[in-house]
Amino acid sequence: MSELDNRRFKFVEKMQPNSAALLFSGVSKIATEDEYYPFQVNNNFFYLTGIEQEHSALLIVKGFSEVKTYLFVDEYSELKEKWTGRRLTLDEAKQISDIENIYVYNQLDSMISVVFDANNNQYGKIDACYFDLSPEIKVGEELSLKNYVEKFRGQFPNIGIIDLYPLVRDLRMIKSRYEVDCIVKAIEETGRGINETLRKCKEGVFEYELAETFNHYGIMHGKRKLAFSTIVASGKNATCLHYPSQNAKVKDKDLILFDLGYKEAGYSADISRTYPVSGAFAGIAKSVYEAVLNCNKSVIEFARTGMTIADLQNHAIEVLTSECIRLKLISKDEDIKKYYYHNVSHHLGLDTHDISIRERPLENGNVITVEPGLYFANFNVGVRIEDDILFKDGKAVVLSNTIPKEIADIERLMGSR
Numbered sequence: 001m002s003e004l005d006n007r008r009f010k011f012v013e014k015m016q017p018n019s020a021a022l023l024f025s026g027v028s029k030i031a032t033e034d035e036y037y038p039f040q041v042n043n044n045f046f047y048l049t050g051i052e053q054e055h056s057a058l059l060i061v062k063g064f065s066e067v068k069t070y071l072f073v074d075e076y077s078e079l080k081e082k083w084t085g086r087r088l089t090l091d092e093a094k095q096i097s098d099i100e101n102i103y104v105y106n107q108l109d110s111m112i113s114v115v116f117d118a119n120n121n122q123y124g125k126i127d128a129c130y131f132d133l134s135p136e137i138k139v140g141e142e143l144s145l146k147n148y149v150e151k152f153r154g155q156f157p158n159i160g161i162i163d164l165y166p167l168v169r170d171l172r173m174i175k176s177r178y179e180v181d182c183i184v185k186a187i188e189e190t191g192r193g194i195n196e197t198l199r200k201c202k203e204g205v206f207e208y209e210l211a212e213t214f215n216h217y218g219i220m221h222g223k224r225k226l227a228f229s230t231i232v233a234s235g236k237n238a239t240c241l242h243y244p245s246q247n248a249k250v251k252d253k254d255l256i257l258f259d260l261g262y263k264e265a266g267y268s269a270d271i272s273r274t275y276p277v278s279g280a281f282a283g284i285a286k287s288v289y290e291a292v293l294n295c296n297k298s299v300i301e302f303a304r305t306g307m308t309i310a311d312l313q314n315h316a317i318e319v320l321t322s323e324c325i326r327l328k329l330i331s332k333d334e335d336i337k338k339y340y341y342h343n344v345s346h347h348l349g350l351d352t353h354d355i356s357i358r359e360r361p362l363e364n365g366n367v368i369t370v371e372p373g374l375y376f377a378n379f380n381v382g383v384r385i386e387d388d389i390l391f392k393d394g395k396a397v398v399l400s401n402t403i404p405k406e407i408a409d410i411e412r413l414m415g416s417r
């Protein structure tokens with residue numbers, strides 16, 4: 001069974017008997033007058049179809065004797081092609097999705113009428129329909145999913161409406177071999193992008209030049225999308241977690257924090273590393289770096305299936321607290337909150353902060369980040385070290401160990417610029 005067939009098979013297993021599911025890719029949102037934001041596919045639709053083209057829909061019918069899967073994509077339009085480029089042919093859509101029954105989008109309404117017609121006995125009586133109710137999806141010009149579902153309710157008042165988000169979330173939380181391979185590829189490319197960026201990382205360069213170097217490397221090596229907006233923050237700027245402006249000139253005495261990642265086939269890498277611009281760690285910056293590194297390694301060592309992300313966070317706080325007390329950076333345990341003010345982990349996948357239940361005990365197949373940090377604005381020092389890990393055989397496997405984090409390895413890397 002193909003990867004996509006397998007995902008749909010597991011999804012259908014979770015659907016109640018005599019039900020259907022209708023998912024939309026979404027369409028681009030208007031930015032101004034005739035300009036659109038870049039299209040971002042609904043990831044639950046993408047997860048089940050592999051299709052990243054706007055104005056597409058997936059209909060799965062779990063009838064009394066058979067399961068039917070239909071994909072709807074835009075029909076060929078000479079005019080649309082002249083304005084916005086070519087679309088997938090029906091055959092291409094079939095190849096990508098592994099779905100046999102491909103229709104043009106404007107046949108969706110008539111198919112819906114047939115499927116939910118109480119007198120139709122092709123599928124038996126379908127009495128519920130799943131929709132992806134959690135995010136706000138725009139499914140057509142002037143049409144949000146909310147409006148669509150209201151219209152559907154009016155047309156089929158006896159059909160129950162169920163949110164499919166929890167079903168797909170549970171599937172997406174456990175990564176397949178293919179998904180892990182995509183994340184590893186994204187991480188490896190991210191590592192190459194970091195190396196390229198470090199070559200330019202010298203006194204006098206602007207943070208935005210470094211961020212753009214990373215972004216450009218991704219474009220020039222496979223037209224890679226970013227997992228999120230690249231963060232490059234030097235000196236005190238690194239104490240702002242999602243530092244947006246990136247307008248500062250880098251100084252030789254600074255540490256510089258990179259938090260960045262490319263995507264591979266939709267899957268994100270999410271990596272943070274912190275480097276000494278001069279090439280060598282020294283003084284308080286070195287002590288803070290070692291404290292964060294000890295914490296990063298300790299959390300990875302400690303992590304086991306059955307724990308929750310809150311357990312990892314508590315462990316991170318314990319380690320950072322004892323490191324900071326040892327270094328006399330704090331004198332009371334509770335002061336750690338002033339210098340460590342975010343969570344240590346989140347799930348990672350198609351979304352960088354992937355859909356999940358954070359409170360659910362960790363399981364084999366989960367991929368999460370481990371990203372402790374310490375931020376001392378008074379010393380102009382912010383350090384975060386973020387790895388991506390997979391749970392396998394009950395323990396953490398580090399997927400990002402191709403990107404150096406040990407002091408000696410980083411200093412060697414900086415020395416070879």
Ligand code: GLY
Pocket residue numbers: 228259260270346371386
């Ligand atoms: N780059 C965002 C995060 O690390 O969660």
Ligand code: MN
Pocket residue numbers: 259260270271272386
């Ligand atoms: Mn990150």
Ligand code: MN
Pocket residue numbers: 270346369371386
């Ligand atoms: Mn992260």
